[in-house]
Amino acid sequence: xxxxxxxxxxxxxxxxxxxxxxxxxxxxxxxxxxxxxxxxxxxxxxxxxxxxxxxxxxxxxxxxxxxxxxxxxxxxxxxxxxxxxxxxxxxxxxxxxxxxxxxxxxxxxxxxxxxxxxxxxxxxxxxxxxxxxxxxxxxxxxxxxxxxxxxxxxxxxxxxxxxxxxxxxxxxxxxxxxxxxxxxxxxxxxxxxxxxxxxxxxxxxxxxxxxxxxxxxxxxxxxxxxxxxxxxxxxxxxxxxxxxxxxxxxxxxxxxxxxxxxxxxxxxxxxxxxxxxxxxxxxxxxxxxxxxxxxxxxxxxxxxxxxxxxxxxxxxxxxxxxxxxxxxxxxxxxxxxxxxxx
Numbered sequence: 001x002x003x004x005x006x007x008x009x010x011x012x013x014x015x016x017x018x019x020x021x022x023x024x025x026x027x028x029x030x031x032x033x034x035x036x037x038x039x040x041x042x043x044x045x046x047x048x049x050x051x052x053x054x055x056x057x058x059x060x061x062x063x064x065x066x067x068x069x070x071x072x073x074x075x076x077x078x079x080x081x082x083x084x085x086x087x088x089x090x091x092x093x094x095x096x097x098x099x100x101x102x103x104x105x106x107x108x109x110x111x112x113x114x115x116x117x118x119x120x121x122x123x124x125x126x127x128x129x130x131x132x133x134x135x136x137x138x139x140x141x142x143x144x145x146x147x148x149x150x151x152x153x154x155x156x157x158x159x160x161x162x163x164x165x166x167x168x169x170x171x172x173x174x175x176x177x178x179x180x181x182x183x184x185x186x187x188x189x190x191x192x193x194x195x196x197x198x199x200x201x202x203x204x205x206x207x208x209x210x211x212x213x214x215x216x217x218x219x220x221x222x223x224x225x226x227x228x229x230x231x232x233x234x235x236x237x238x239x240x241x242x243x244x245x246x247x248x249x250x251x252x253x254x255x256x257x258x259x260x261x262x263x264x265x266x267x268x269x270x271x272x273x274x275x276x277x278x279x280x281x282x283x284x285x286x287x288x289x290x291x292x293x294x295x296x297x298x299x300x301x302x303x304x305x306x307x308x309x310x311x312x313x314x315x316x317x318x319x320x321x322x323x324x325x326x327x328x329x330x331x332x333x334x335x336x337x338x339x340x341x342x
Contacts, residue, residue, distance in 0.1 A: 007088065013066035014095040015102070017058045021070050022103025022182055023110075024054035029190035030111045043189055044166065052163030059155035064277060068155075071176040072096055073136060073208040074143065081216060081247075085286045093178075100182035108186065119184050119191030123171060128196070129203040131171035136207030137214075138165060139175045144215040147247075151240075152275035177201045219290040220247045224299040228252025228278040230262045230326070231295045231317050235333050237266050237273040242337060251281040253299050261326045268327075295333070 025047070032046030059068040067084070069075045075092045078084045084092070105115050139161060146157045165173035174180045174192070180201055184194040192200065221239065225232040228251050236250035255278035266273050281304060293313045294300040300314045315336055320326040 007091065010066040010088075011091050011095040013062040014069060014092055015099040017062040017066070017068055018070045018096045018099030018178060019103035019106065020058055021051075021054060022100045022179065023106045024103075025051050025179065026104055026107035026183070026186050026188060026190050027110060030107065030113070030188050033189040044172070047172075047190060048163055048166040051166070052159040055162055056155045056159035059158060063155065066092075070096060070099070070178075072178055073140070073176065073204050076205070077140060077208050077212040080212060083287070087286075096178040097181065100178040101185070104182045104186050113186075113188065116185040117187040119187045119193050121187070121189075121191040121193060123192045123196045123200070128171045129199045131169035132174060132200045132203035133207040133210075135165045135169045135171065135173035135175040136204040137211040138207075139173075140208045140211035141215055144212065152272065171200070174200055175204060175207075177204055180204070219245060220288065221249070221291045221293065222281075222284055222287075222289045223248065223250040224252065224281060224292065224294045224303060225250075225296040226253050226298045227256040228258075228280075229256045230259045230320055231329060231333065233258050233273055233276055233278075234262050234266055234326075234330050235293075235295060235337065236276070237271045238269075238330070238334050239337050241269075241271050242334075242341065245341070249279075249284065250276075251279045251284055253281055253302055255280050259326075261320065261323055262330075265323065265326045265330050269330075 028050030029043070029047045032043035032050075036042035036046070058070065062068040062070075067078070069078065069092060072093045075084065075089055075096070079086050079089045101116075107113075108115055108117075139158070142157050142161045143154060146154050162173060162175070165175065174183070177200075180192060180197050183190055183192050184197045185191075223232040223235045223239070232250040232252065236248050239246060239248040257278050258273065258276050263274050285304070289310050291311050291313055292303065293315055294303055295315050295317050296319065297316055300316070303312070315333075317329050317332055318325070320329045
């Protein structure tokens, strides 16, 4: 049975991931400036491509451990939407800020710069602040929107968005309070004056809030079985594919791994669950759901109590053993979901 990442591992992932992100942002800015012979457009292009590529790689790497937030604004709105427990938020935010400063220091050491130096790069005015509102609104909207339809595509969607936003926003799309504060301590291409940072952070938090308010219209559903390997995984994939009014998650009381037969029969419908992992129900402890649906009798018997006005439903399906029974159960689950969402 795979171990659930401990809080220590998750915080370490947030620290290391944010550090690498800042090292990529600041380091590529220094390299671009040094090699561009004064051509700011070329320097910005180098900075942009390195940041976007690093984001994709880092989210793919650390996403399975901590969710790969690397951003206090993301953590706060995720907690607001009950995706992460509020008691873990301070640890996440501290880890992100610590990682951001470590990343700046690492970039400076690699390029022979002072460990820290206050930036003199002016980024002030209403246009800059509005740009940060737009940049962060777009980032959070992308995360919410893609997570509800193709969660495995989040790393690529975020990397692509930030790459584009570097160029269509006047501020070059910081979109991250930890990144903003840390970049005020690098007097290099990617820096921002400390006096300009508070306006950026305020705009970022407002943008994250506005995007979450705009995107939050869905019910939260948790689907439980014993191993989170077949029935609940197929149900999650089917529901995400068909039900655009819901945020759907799955878990197991004794998680194992996703069965290859489940992946195969879902692929027949054009639904890719190969990126799914078996998760323990403990990962969702303390979170609120509108519906908790058990799809096997064992899970129904030992299902934990969830806070709030959670409605419990039990949809028992037989445990599939071969490809034909996987197809049968898949189709039964699909029919049940279609009946429910109508």
